[in-house]
Structures are given as structure tokens and as C-alpha cells.
Amino acid sequence: MIQVGTLNRLTVVGEFPFGFQLSTGSDTEGLVTLPTAEAPANLAAGSTIEVFVFPDETGSLLATTRRPVIEVGQTGVLKAVNVTHFGAFFDWGLEKDLLVPLQHQESTVDLGMNYVVHAFFDRKTHRILGATRLHPFLNEHGENFFAGQAVDCLVYAKTELGFKVVVEGTHTGLLFHSDAFIPPRVGDAINAVIKSVREDGKLDIALQRTDKHGRDTLSDAILEDLDAHGGLSTLTDKSPPDEIYARFKVSKAAYKKALGNLYKQRKIVIDKQAIRRTEQKD
Known part of the structure; x- marks a missing residue:
């Protein structure tokens, strides 16, 4: 079945002066037109090709070999290039x-x-549209996540409490100001962890793990960095955050x-200018 608003691998089932007809197989259900200008030179009947499928103004399905920044169901950062009274x-x-x-x-x-934009297929108009109001399209309840889980996030709004983020492209979460030691900007993609899953399922996000595992991981990273630089580092507890x-x-506090x-x-010694690895190693 052809998926509108996403990439599809389709087969050429017909060729015309204006373009190629594509389908999921030899049947003629759900035909998609790939304009000649979009087609590679060696395309012929029976060939398969990966294309992005979208509806035109009449509702007919067209294909393009171009890849959009986001597909239907995805969220990403896009630039506004025209503003009108209707959108x-x-x-x-x-x-x-x-x-x-x-x-x-x-x-x-x-x-x-x-802006951070979510793409969706509007069944009323049969068009692919976008939204900067994300909550109707993302899940606010993340019971399947767990505290300490590493996640990829996209910052989409700043509030009095902190920063709203898209979690793993499917859920929303909140990064409190107190957990944002380096304040992100709207549109930033950040590596984060689940700080907690609230009783109502909503997600609190942090930029680093604060439990024992997180501290142990950081300690190991510091020692590895020292070993890679001859046992010496000028990044001390006095260094800028x-x-x-x-x-x-x-x-800086975690460091x-x-x-x-x-x-x-007794794995390191510290002075005002540097930290040094002791000869004792694990």
C-alpha cells in the first residue's frame, strides 16, 4: 500500500511523455505519477525507485526523488519563507x-x-500540512520510558518553568530551568535523559544523569581523557562552565x-592550573 507523505519504494508500471506511472507492484491500484524532470535517466518499465509521495491540488498522487526535511508524522526545524493572513x-x-x-x-x-514544525496528513483537505502547535500530534504520557533512559530531544518552546521538548520524535517532555545548566535554544537538538516519569505519565527531562551510574560514567570519562592526554588536563574545577x-x-557542579x-x-591530584592522573590505575 502506498504511504502518502513518506518515502516509498515503487515499481515503474507505465511510461508516458510527461512522466512515469509507479505502483507497489504490477497491479494498477494506487498509481503515482513521477514527472519526467524528476526521473533518473536510466529509469524504465520494471525498474524500482524510492520516491516521496504527496497529493497535488486535485488530490492526485505525485512522486518526487527529492527528500523533504520531515515526512508525515515527523517533527523538525524549518524556516518560514512566506506569511499570509491564512497561514x-x-x-x-x-x-x-x-x-x-x-x-x-x-x-x-x-x-x-x-520554527519546530510537525508534518501531518489532513484527511479533510487531503493535503500534507504542518503545525507549530505540537500537542495535538505528540503523546504527553510516556509510561514506557524510565528514569535514567538516554533520549534524543528537540527543544520547541521556552516557558516560565523551563523548556518544552520533543522526546524521541513521539512524546513531549519538560526540561526545567534548574536542570538546564547550559540553556538551550528553541530548535536545538539535545542529548538528554529521563529524569523522572510522573504519576500522570508526563516526562521530566535532564541534560545529564544525576544518579550513581551517571557519576561513575563521568568519572570514567575524565580518567580516559587524562590517559589520552598524557595524564594531564588543564580543565580544572575553576574552568568556565x-x-x-x-x-x-x-x-560545572557535576564535574x-x-x-x-x-x-x-587518589586517582588524581588537583592544583590551580591542572589535574593530573596518579600512577595508580584500575
Whole structure:
């Protein structure tokens, strides 16, 4: 079955002056037209090709060999290239821009700005549309996640409490300001962990693990970094937070705790200019 709004591998079942007819097989159900200008030179009857399928203004299915930034059901960062009284258009990598109707906008869209957009197939209009109001399309309840689980997140809004994020492309979560030691920007893709799953199933997110496993992992990373640099590092507990985050993706507080634990274990020595690996090794 042909999936509208996603990539499909289809077979050429017909050739015409204006293009090729594609299908899932030799049958003629669900034919898709690939314009000649979009087709590779060696395409012929019986060939298979991967294409993105979308409806035109009449509802007929067209195919393109171009790949959009996001497919139906996906969320990503797009740039607003036109704003009208009924909606905003976003560049998503295809010839025709993606429309985000006014009723699907979280807030006013400004021309030239980047926004986090979700693509969906609107059954009423039989069109692929976008939305910057994400909650209707994403799951707020993540009972299948667990505390400490590593997740990929996309920041889509800033609030008084913190930052709203898309978790693994399917769920929403909240990164509190207190857990955002390096404040992200809307549109940033971040590596994070599940801090907790609330009783109502909503997800709290953190930029690093704060349990014993997280601390042990950071300690191991510090020792490996020292070994890779001859047992010496100028990244001390006095270093700027952004330098610490750039190397270890953790807060300065977490780094200082890990250094303190390694010092107590006599695995490192610390002075004002550097930390050094002791000769004692695991």
C-alpha cells in the first residue's frame, strides 16, 4: 500500500511523455505519477525507485526523488519563507513549501525565522500540512520510558518553568530551568535523559544523569581523557562552565563532584592550573 507523505519504494508500471506511472507492484491500484524532470535517466518499465509521495491540488498522487526535511508524522526545524493572513509557508526541501495554517500555529510566525514544525496528513483537505502547535500530534504520557533512559530531544518552546521538548520524535517532555545548566535554544537538538516519569505519565527531562551510574560514567570519562592526554588536563574545577560542557556535556557542579570523588579515591591530584592522573590505575 502506498504511504502518502513518506518515502516509498515503487515499481515503474507505465511510461508516458510527461512522466512515469509507479505502483507497489504490477497491479494498477494506487498509481503515482513521477514527472519526467524528476526521473533518473536510466529509469524504465520494471525498474524500482524510492520516491516521496504527496497529493497535488486535485488530490492526485505525485512522486518526487527529492527528500523533504520531515515526512508525515515527523517533527523538525524549518524556516518560514512566506506569511499570509491564512497561514505561513515553510521550506521543507520540496518545490512547493509546506503550509502551516493559522489554526495550527502555536504563536504568530515571523518571516525568516526557524520554527519546530510537525508534518501531518489532513484527511479533510487531503493535503500534507504542518503545525507549530505540537500537542495535538505528540503523546504527553510516556509510561514506557524510565528514569535514567538516554533520549534524543528537540527543544520547541521556552516557558516560565523551563523548556518544552520533543522526546524521541513521539512524546513531549519538560526540561526545567534548574536542570538546564547550559540553556538551550528553541530548535536545538539535545542529548538528554529521563529524569523522572510522573504519576500522570508526563516526562521530566535532564541534560545529564544525576544518579550513581551517571557519576561513575563521568568519572570514567575524565580518567580516559587524562590517559589520552598524557595524564594531564588543564580543565580544572575553576574552568568556565562552557569549556567543561564542551568536553564532557555536563554542568560545572557535576564535574566538580566527579573530580572530588576521583581525588578521594587518589586517582588524581588537583592544583590551580591542572589535574593530573596518579600512577595508580584500575
